[in-house]
Amino acid sequence: MAGRTGRMRAAQPRRFLHLIIILLGFALIFVGKADMLAVRTVQTGFSALFAPLFNVVATPVRAVETMFEGMRTVASLREETVRLRAENERLKRWQRRSEILESENRQLRTVLGAVIPADRQAVTARAIAAPGSSFSHTMMITHGTDKRIHRGDPVVTADGLVGYIIEASKRHSWVLMLSDVNSRIPILLSTSSWPGLAIGQNSDMLSLSFLPLEAVPKENELVLTSGHGEILPPGLPVGRVIKGVGREYYIQPVVDLRKVSFVSILVRPEGQGVTEIGGFADFFTPLPETDNKRLLEGFSTKDVLQ
Amino acid sequence: MTSPLERPAELSSPIPIQILLALFGCFLVLAEGAFAQWKVFFVAGPLLVLAYVFYMNLFFSNQLSIIAVFLIGLFSELMFFEMLGMNATALVLVALITRWRSPVLIHSDFLEIWSAFSLIVLFFSSFKMVIYFIAYLSLPAISDIFLQVGMTILLFPIFYVLLVSAASAGQFILRTKMDSRIR
Numbered sequence: 001m002a003g004r005t006g007r008m009r010a011a012q013p014r015r016f017l018h019l020i021i022i023l024l025g026f027a028l029i030f031v032g033k034a035d036m037l038a039v040r041t042v043q044t045g046f047s048a049l050f051a052p053l054f055n056v057v058a059t060p061v062r063a064v065e066t067m068f069e070g071m072r073t074v075a076s077l078r079e080e081t082v083r084l085r086a087e088n089e090r091l092k093r094w095q096r097r098s099e100i101l102e103s104e105n106r107q108l109r110t111v112l113g114a115v116i117p118a119d120r121q122a123v124t125a126r127a128i129a130a131p132g133s134s135f136s137h138t139m140m141i142t143h144g145t146d147k148r149i150h151r152g153d154p155v156v157t158a159d160g161l162v163g164y165i166i167e168a169s170k171r172h173s174w175v176l177m178l179s180d181v182n183s184r185i186p187i188l189l190s191t192s193s194w195p196g197l198a199i200g201q202n203s204d205m206l207s208l209s210f211l212p213l214e215a216v217p218k219e220n221e222l223v224l225t226s227g228h229g230e231i232l233p234p235g236l237p238v239g240r241v242i243k244g245v246g247r248e249y250y251i252q253p254v255v256d257l258r259k260v261s262f263v264s265i266l267v268r269p270e271g272q273g274v275t276e277i278g279g280f281a282d283f284f285t286p287l288p289e290t291d292n293k294r295l296l297e298g299f300s301t302k303d304v305l306q
Numbered sequence: 307m308t309s310p311l312e313r314p315a316e317l318s319s320p321i322p323i324q325i326l327l328a329l330f331g332c333f334l335v336l337a338e339g340a341f342a343q344w345k346v347f348f349v350a351g352p353l354l355v356l357a358y359v360f361y362m363n364l365f366f367s368n369q370l371s372i373i374a375v376f377l378i379g380l381f382s383e384l385m386f387f388e389m390l391g392m393n394a395t396a397l398v399l400v401a402l403i404t405r406w407r408s409p410v411l412i413h414s415d416f417l418e419i420w421s422a423f424s425l426i427v428l429f430f431s432s433f434k435m436v437i438y439f440i441a442y443l444s445l446p447a448i449s450d451i452f453l454q455v456g457m458t459i460l461l462f463p464i465f466y467v468l469l470v471s472a473a474s475a476g477q478f479i480l481r482t483k484m485d486s487r488i489r
Contacts, residue, residue, distance in 0.1 A: 021376050021398050028380075028391025033441050039390060046384040050336075054385065057333065058340035065344050 107261035111157045117233040120154075120266035123147045125173070127261055137163075137180035137202055141263060144168045148267045152231045155263045160237030160254035161185070161225060162263055175263070178206055178238065178253050186228035187238050187251075189221050198223065198238055198251050206239060208249035217241045217249050233266065320369065323480075327362065328374035334358050335382040350453035352461045355382065356430055359397055360423055361469045363404035364411055375401045389441065396433045400426055416466070424459045431455050 031039060073080070108124075116122045125141040143149055145168050155162045155175045163177040176183055183200035187208075194215035198206040208217065221241040227234025239251035334354045342351040355378060362370040379394030403426065404411075411422055431451055439445055 018372055018398070018402060021372055022395060025376065025379075025391045025395025025398060028394065029389065029437060029441070030391075032383075032390025032392075043384050043387060043390070047387065050385055054336050054339060057336040058343060061337070061340035062343060 104261075110159070110260075111262045111264045116264070116266060117235070119269070120233060121148075121269055122264040123149060123267050124262060124264050125149075127175075127263060128172075137177040137183075137200065137257070138166070139163075139175050139177065139260070141173050141175055141265070142171070143265070144171045144173045146170050147265075148270060149173050149265050150267070153268070154225075154232045154236060154266045156236060156266060157255050157260060157263055159256075160239070161232070162255050162257065162260055164232060165265065173265070177257055178255075179203065179257055185232065185238060186226045187223045188226040189215070189217050189241065190224055191218060191221055192216070195226055195228070196223075204253075204257070205242070206251040206253060208241065208251050211249070217243075219243050222254075223251050324369055324371060324374060327366075327370050328378060331355060331358055331370070331374065331378040332381050335378060335385060338382075339386055347457070350450055350457050352465070353427065353430070353454065353458040354465065355379075356397070356400060356427065356458065357423070357462055357465045358469065359401050360404050360426055361466065363401045364408050364419070365473070367405050367408060370401075372398055372401055389438070392434055392437045395437075396430050399433065400430055403429070416463075419466070420459075420462060423462050427455050427458050 111122075111124055123143055125143040125147075127139050127141050141155070149165055149168045151165055151168060153165045153168075155164055161178060163175045163180070163183065165173050166176040167174040178185060178198065178200055179202060180200045181202045183198075183206075185198040185206075186195070187198045188195045192215065194211055194217065196208055196215070197210040199209050201207055208223070211217065219241060223238045223241060225232045225234055225236040225238060237254045239253040242250045242252050244250050338351055338354045341347050341354070344351075359370070359375055359378070363375075375397050376394045379397040380391075382388065383390050383393050407422060411419055414422075431454070435445065435451065
């Protein structure tokens with residue numbers, strides 16, 4: 001009994017000490033929560049002091065991790081090679097795909113800035129068949145009547161006129177290019193306003209014909225569609241004048257017809273017939289009274305050029 | 307009455323051993339931090355110090371004082387910018403609970419010790435979570451805490467074997483040293 005009482009007496013100061021330590025711990029929590037500058041300074045200084053020691057302890061631990069990492073790498077080397085090969089193949093495919101897309105993007109940009117008359121809507125299509133011989137300068141494009149493409153619709157790129165639709169099925173259409181021998185495009189010269197006809201020759205040049213006798217086309221003068229016949233809208237760039245021998249003039253198309261991949265077809269809005277096209281009037285100006293020698297009425301291309 | 311300098315040296319004093327064990331605890335704090343650098347232990351490193359405090363208070367309660375436990379906890383807080391006092395208090399409570407249960411557990415088999423340790427880990431984490439909630443009125447990522455608790459419980463057998471081996475080696479070295487002194 002006496003021994004037990006003695007043990008209890010001896011344990012009392014120890015319990016008191018434990019209680020003090022626990023209370024000290026809670027006090028520290030409050031002090032820490034107060035976020036005092038002194039506490040933070042002590043913490044910073046302390047961790048900075050022991051950081052080198054920590055680094056020493058951490059070095060072998062890191063080394064072990066590195067070793068395991070190395071072993072894992074060696075173990076999975078074969079698997080890694082197979083994976084890398086497959087990845088390489090996939091990347092090569094993606095590279096090819098990206099090259100294709102880049103080229104397609106470049107081609108699409110050529111039709112992005114095409115001049116679209118107010119009374120037309122542009123339908124972009126891909127050229128799927130280019131002229132295979134010099135006997136026929138036509139090309140097949142995607143889209144047809146399902147996209148409201150009809151015969152006579154002009155086909156353009158950002159540079160200018162490519163041709164016009166001669167046949168349209170439901171999903172495909174055929175374009176008669178400017179350079180085809182059957183192509184006849186009513187034009188006018190942009191600065192002198194002389195009217196004429198651009199006739200295809202199945203070559204890279206068009207013949208500039210039916211010019212009035214007094215007309216003197218300038219070298220490199222821009223040639224635009226006149227809108228006569230109301231098949232093609234007026235003001236579409238066709239080409240530039242090149243002087244031939246004597247009174248022969250040629251037109252170099254502004255569009256490089258060999259590189260056409262994407263085109264815009266200027267279709268009529270839904271419900272609008274051919275007769276309702278009114279763009280012709282926008283470019284028509286009567287000739288001055290003093291200058292009435294021309295056989296055909298002149299056109300002002302001032303609006304187009306602006 | 308002889309002066310302290312004239313008295314014979316106290317060769318069997320437990321204080322050097324206690325200091326060494328406390329320093330080992332501090333080393334474990336650093337090791338715990340180092341292990342956290344492993345990807346597998348990221349934000350869920352095993353609580354080595356807790357296992358050490360549990361083991362020491364279970365089998366060698368006289369060798370690791372409560373003050374030493376408190377200081378180890380404080381060292382961990384200062385070293386890794388944890389909330390001041392939280393870890394230290396939690397470790398002290400763990401040490402006291404272990405000491406209270408040690409008369410029963412010391413004669414138990416390993417599975418019972420493991421179960422007791424699991425409860426201790428849960429208590430330790432819960433206590434810290436409560437303190438954290440009171441201090442910040444929010445809870446940390448519960449999933450990370452559960453992962454750490456699970457990891458600590460799962461790895462306890464390995465750590466237990468290592469500690470038993472270290473303790474046996476230490477006891478063997480001390481006994482050899484004492485024997486040579488007696489001779």
